[in-house]
Amino acid sequence: MRPRIVAFIPAHNEEKAIYDCLTGLKEQVLPSGVELDVFVVADNCTDRTEEVAKETGEELGLSIEIIVTENNKQRKVGALNAVWKAIYGDNMDIYEMERTDYQIAYQRSVKGILGMDADSRLAPRALQHLWDGMMSSRNIGGVMAKYTMRMPKKKSLLSKDDPYYEEKLASGEYGGAMSRWWTHQQKQDMASWLLSLQYRGGSTYVLGGQATLFRPEALYEVMQSNKLDGPWQNDTDVEDMLLTWQLQKNGWKTLISPNARCFVDAMRSYHTFRNQRVKWSSGTVNLLTDRDLMLKTRHTGYLWRSQLKTMMDLLVRVLFVLLLGAAIATDQFLWSWVWLIPIALASVLNTILALKTPMHRPIDIILAFLLISPELYLWVNLMTFAQVWAEKLSNDKKDGWANQYQAEAGKTRSKLLQGVLALLLFISIAVFACYYFRDYLTSEAVQQATNPYLMAGWIGLTGLTIFMSFIMIYQIWTLRGRHRA
Incomplete structure (x- = not known):
């Protein structure tokens, strides 16, 4: 035969x-x-x-x-x-x-x-x-x-x-x-x-x-x-x-x-994508942390570093939003042109990746250069990351395959709209409160009380951003090779 x-x-x-x-x-x-x-x-x-x-x-x-x-x-x-x-x-x-x-x-x-x-x-x-x-x-x-x-x-x-x-x-x-x-x-x-x-x-x-x-x-x-x-x-x-x-x-x-x-x-769609990624990410985390399987791979370190990088991406963005909001509310915000460096690096990195993506479109290159698409996509992945680890730490085991099948069949609906409306409502309330109490928030007493914490936060955020910038420089350097995606 x-x-x-x-x-x-x-x-x-x-x-x-x-x-x-x-x-x-x-x-x-x-x-x-x-x-x-x-x-x-x-x-x-x-x-x-x-x-x-x-x-x-x-x-x-x-x-x-x-x-x-x-x-x-x-x-x-x-x-x-x-x-x-x-x-x-x-x-x-x-x-x-x-x-x-x-x-x-x-x-x-x-x-x-x-x-x-x-x-x-x-x-x-x-x-x-x-x-x-x-x-x-x-x-x-x-x-x-x-x-x-x-x-x-x-x-x-x-x-x-x-x-x-x-x-x-x-x-x-x-x-x-x-x-x-x-x-x-x-x-x-x-x-x-x-x-x-x-x-x-x-x-x-x-x-x-x-x-x-x-x-x-x-x-x-x-x-x-x-x-x-x-x-x-x-x-x-x-x-x-x-x-x-x-x-x-x-x-x-x-x-x-x-x-x-x-x-x-x-x-x-957002809903089907989230359910698929939750299944993949949850399965990966479970394999990494399952002691009963006693399995290791030469890529274990790479996978843990990927988890750590995602956590740092989330931490940098959450810290920036909180510090920026607190600094503006207390009239202690100072602009620095140095902040454009990581933004420029991210723009270069994502533009190169878009160019190396097979069958890309001109609009994809433009959106990657402007960081619109990468940032939106990253936030969705960050929410997935937070959900997966929250479920892992709470031992809330879910059937990933069933959730994905139901989402693709249209049997479940996304709560994206409700989430966006809730976020907008929260931002509106926060802005109104800051405006209403602006005299108190910008008083010398409040500024002196909050300044040490803001300084410590900005220093920590600067350190994280510098570290993440070096990672992006390394990624840009490796992309000089002739490998095709």
């Missing part, structure tokens, strides 16, 4: 996306002498995912197998393990069914396992690049493609007389200005992350589930060493990160391909 790559595609209600995913696989140039088989898992579906996948496979001439799951409580993890068991057998099978000669031969012929999401699409020759990366060294357990978010088409291009108007909007094929803005911000964020990993040697602490080629031997070793019934575990909201750490623990390298690209869907 010829060697083959087997694609694992878990699909939960993906009838609108699965055609594009399978078309991308059909367009791949396969390594010489290697065949491709596709396994689509119609996981707890209530739509026509199974039928569409089968019809598409027949239309494109793909070697495709459809696996249907019902009452799968482990969601994506359960779907992926279902395909694994179909090929390698079920360790939990008490009957110990004897495998046929064909099943044994097929199992031995699998040289690569491609894990993909049903709403992602590989760029041409991406599979060849992933294969070349995995086969470049015996100790490489998995190679991930570079992810780029697909920009929705302008909603203005869609005629309102189109009978499929609402359906096309709901599918994400078209979007308004805000959905396109959210998409670019996530694309630039992903580009920044990919560049940072490449500048550090190309090793990654997470082999993303959107498109990663695994070495079957490495997955089997993880399953056996951890006494699992499949390589993927449901103990965390970031099953792909947990698997990556387990691969590294067993001595396998996990890398990013410098050439393979995969196009993925972005979260196109």
